[in-house]
Amino acid sequence: MKLLFKILLLLAITPIYSQNSIHGVITDSNTKAPIVYANIYIPAVEKGTMSHEKGDFTIDNLPPGKYEVLFSIIGYQTKSITIKIPFEEHLHLSLSPSFIEMKDIIISTPFHKLQRDNVMKVEQENIKNLKAGGAVTLAEGIANIPGVESLTTGLGIGKPVIRGLSSNRVLVYAQGVRLENQQFGAEHGLGINDAGVESIEVIKGPASLLYGSDALGGVLYVNPERFSQSNSTTGDVAANYFSNTEGVTTSAGVKSSTETFKFLFRGSTASHSDYKTDAYRVTNTRFNEQDFKAGIGYQNKGFTTEFRYNVNVSDLGIPITTGIGQGGEQSKNRTPLLPFQNITNHVLSSKSTIFFNKSRLDINLGYIYNDRKEFETPHDHDDHDHDDHHDHEEHEEEHEHEAYGTLDPALHMKLKTANYDIKYNLPKLGKLETIFGVQGMNQINTNYGDEQLIPNARTNDIGILATSHIHFEKADMQLGIRFDNRTIDVNSDFNKSFNSFNAAAGVKTNIAKYITARVNLASGFRAPNLAELKSYGTHEGTNRFEIGNETLKSEQNLQADVALEYTNEHLEVFANVFYNTIKNYIYLSPNGEIIKNVPVYEYFQNNAHLYGGEFGIHVHPHPMDWLHVESNFEMVTGKQNNDDYLPLIPAHTLSNMIRVEFNKKWLEKSYAFVKLKTTFQQNKLGAFETSTKDYSLLSAGFGSTLRLFKKDLLLSISGNNLTNKTYVNHLSRLKSDGIFNIGRNISIGFTYTL
Structure with a gap:
């Protein structure tokens, strides 16, 4: 340091x-x-x-x-x-x-180009567009990005799934640094609030060249909001109401910049009761969240730097599946019942650049402090049997107050992560741009609770990379190579090291006037995480006893991507296909034993492969340039080499949307949309999974910007699942108990620029 x-x-x-x-x-x-x-x-x-x-x-x-x-x-x-x-x-x-939506610079790839000039296909979505669709959380919103789904536990807990891969196979970046929050658990969510977020970028496929281990399946890159323009001060307040959970989110921010200094502050809150289906409320899916973001920047003629800080505090109920819809507590209370999680996540980051005459040096530093507490009813792990289920229900309110008062957390872990990312952009040689970089991480996991799932441990990463972009007259090419080392040390009793070389190559060319082709081949790797190697205990959020496997090897994959795009002023058509082969794929499977009245699961390995793609069309016909007709189809299939299907693979989906945009004096920056998303039956099942029926969800929304006291006021209203369909998503962790996903939800919101 x-x-x-x-x-x-x-x-x-x-x-x-x-x-x-x-x-x-x-x-x-x-x-x-x-x-x-x-x-x-x-x-x-x-x-x-x-x-x-x-x-x-x-x-x-x-x-x-x-x-x-x-x-x-x-x-x-x-x-x-x-x-x-x-x-x-x-x-x-x-x-x-x-009338094609304006595009921004892609930040998640090293050469920072517009998507049309980027060799690698990267999905980018503005956060305003995701929120306009009525998403309750950021995790729900990202599921509208092609090739991305969300593995959920109710509404408050969700994590990204990119082309069938999730958890530690998908790396999340926020404020320019890798976000570490014990993401090995299926019930461990993103821990990011969408307030103060500018846009989301998704790299679909191995990104180990750029980010090292844990980017084997892809990267979700969260871009924070920009500072205000030079010599300006802006502010805004916003609020949203959600009918289904009677939830309310609020946000307020201010930012100001001179020629050399800039700063911003933003605070936000969210509070939701249990979500409702057509038949019942789903007990203990309630959650509360407080979020604060701050940033300060400085720039002179040869140096820029900025520091950002984010603290997120969440209380997340963990649904008790037994009895839901059959006598379970039905209320609109917002205070989580037992069991629940209390999570505090601090992210401190700095980003600095020194400019030389023809080159520059970028330095990103980060420190993430994740404090995770899980509370449970005191009798859950007594050694003698209990038949006091009804007595527990009678005293739920008492347990609520104990959880926030004298009750100690059963599981309490603190994860402290320091990471660095230093890249040197060499002087451009003709049509060749080259970057050399070194990245690393030091991570310490410490237990404080009575129970322990994973041991105290220290993890160290270091990676060295080189990548080049070559611009030819009719094509662009990108090449890169990287070496990584990860060591995991558990109290000097267990020490293991993992090494990997990875490479990537891609080419982009315009094969006709309006047709662009991209071909990319990339390898990736993921070292086994601490839970997979050394877990031994009851994982409360998943209701199973997990046993690690110290003999696990690194996962290694190779993915080929082919993307074709046809784009003119009034028509866009795209087809993205991929084939991903994974060596030593790690998975959990029950061994038939029972410990502490819960099934025992162990970690195993097998080779696997996934394939599929995303296909779409976007029409905005002349002269009706205000009209947009969009259709997207997504599919992915995952198999082990023994032909068994992989678990938690999203079902195929088809989305059709009609959207109109106006910009009249009396109706500025206005839009309206109607969307029908069809999710097909999923009967290609992993071991111990059950099939999921097909369903269609209807959504609609409207928004407009008005002038109030010479300032912009954005008003919006949207509705999801307007027909109040009862359905179960294949990636819902409540699916095994037949618990429905959220019913009809109407959201009303405003944003006022100060």
């Missing part, structure tokens, strides 16, 4: 450069009229502005070097250009009208 602080101190002592700026004007390519309020943004220095009434703009205080500048506004095709600072010319830039 001392060395890292010295590096930061060294970076702070940077040379002073002369004043550098870019200025110009933006016009419509057809009418030549100036474009007002266009966004101009330089991702490398995280600096931007907006065009004025005459289409003119200026960005000052820029370090020397080559930068990609992004120009975007709704209704026009996003454009990017590369300029070299110092830049003495006056830019005259024109944007072409387009």
Whole structure:
């Protein structure tokens, strides 16, 4: 740590450069009229502005070097250009009208390009679009991204599933650092609130080249909200109401920037009672959450840095499946019953860049402190039998207060993770861009509760990588190689080391005027986690006794991706297919024994493969450019080499949506949509799974921006499962007890810009 602080101190002592700026004007390519309020943004220095009434703009205080500048506004095709600072010319830039949604720079890949220029296919979705669909939580919202589903325990607990892979096979990044929150458990959620989030990016497939172990199945990259533009101050307040849970979420934030300093603060809350189906409320799916985010940044002509902090405190009920819908407690209480989780997650991150004349050094540092407590009824693990179920129900309210008062947590773990990511962007050599990097992590797990599922342990990671992007006249190519080492040390009684070499190669080319093809081949790996190696105890959230396997080997996979896209001004068609083979796939299976009245599960390995893809079409016909018709189909199949199907593979889905967008004086930035999502029957089952019936869910929504006291007020209303369909999703952990997913839910919300 001392060395890292010295590096930061060294970076702070940077040379002073002369004043550098870019200025110009933006016009419509057809009418030549100036474009007002266009966004101009330089991702490398995280600096931007907006065009004025005459289409003119200026960005000052820029370090020397080559930068990609992004120009975007709704209704026009996003454009990017590369300029070299110092830049003495006056830019005259024109944007072409387009009703395809404007795209942003992809942050999760190393060269930070627009998706159309990216070799790797990355899904990107603005958080505003996900929330417009009425999602209660971020975990629910990401399930609307093609190729992504959510493994859920009610509404409050959800984790991403990318093309059939989840848990430690999917790495989550937030604030530019890897998020570590004991994600080995199926009932351990994201621990991220959507307030203060700008967008979500999803890498579908092995990303070990970029991120090391645990990115074998893909990466969910959560981009925090940007600071305000230079010399500006903004703020907003927002609230949403959800009819099904009678839940309320609130958010308030403020941010301000000068030419050199910038800061932001945001606080949010969420409170929900048990969710309701057409027949009953699902006991103890209630949850409460408080979230606070802060950031401060500094920039001079050769150095930028920012620090961000996020604390998230959640109380999450763990559903007791016995008796739900058959006499279980039916109430609108928001205080979780026993058992429940109390989780506090701190994320502290810093991101710094030092600019040289033709190169730059990026340093990302992170510290994550996860404090996880699980409370249960005191008699759950007594050695003698109990027949006091009815007595327990009578004293549920008493146990509520004990849980928050004198009752100690049965399971209490603290996970402290420090990580670093340092990359050097070499000077560009002709059409070749190259990055060298080193990444690492030091992680300490400590138990404090009476029970112990996984032992105290220390984990250390280090990875070294090199990757290059080559731009040819008719194609772009990306190549990379990486070496990783992970060691796990358990109280000096158990020490194991895992090593892996991984590589990736891809090419993107325009095979016709409107047709783009991408082909990528990448390997990935995942070292066994601490739970898989050394767990021994009752996992309360899953109601089973888990036994680790010290002989487990690393998972290693190889995935091939082929993506084809046809895009013109009024039509988009895409097809993404993949084949993923995994060596030493780790899975849980019961061994037939019973300990403490729960079944015993052990970890095993077998080779496996997954295949499938996403296919879609998006039409916005001329002259009805306000009309959008979208259809998407997703499928994935997972098998072991003995032809047994893998568990927790999402069913095939088909989504059809009609959406309209208006931008009139009396109806600014308005939209409306109707969506029908059909989930097909899942009868390709892993061991001990049961089949899931098909179902269709109807959703609709409307939103509009009004002017109130010369400020923007966004009003929205949306409804999910409008027909109040009773259904069970295959990835619901309540499925084995026949418990339905959420019924009809109407959400009403507003966001007011201060």
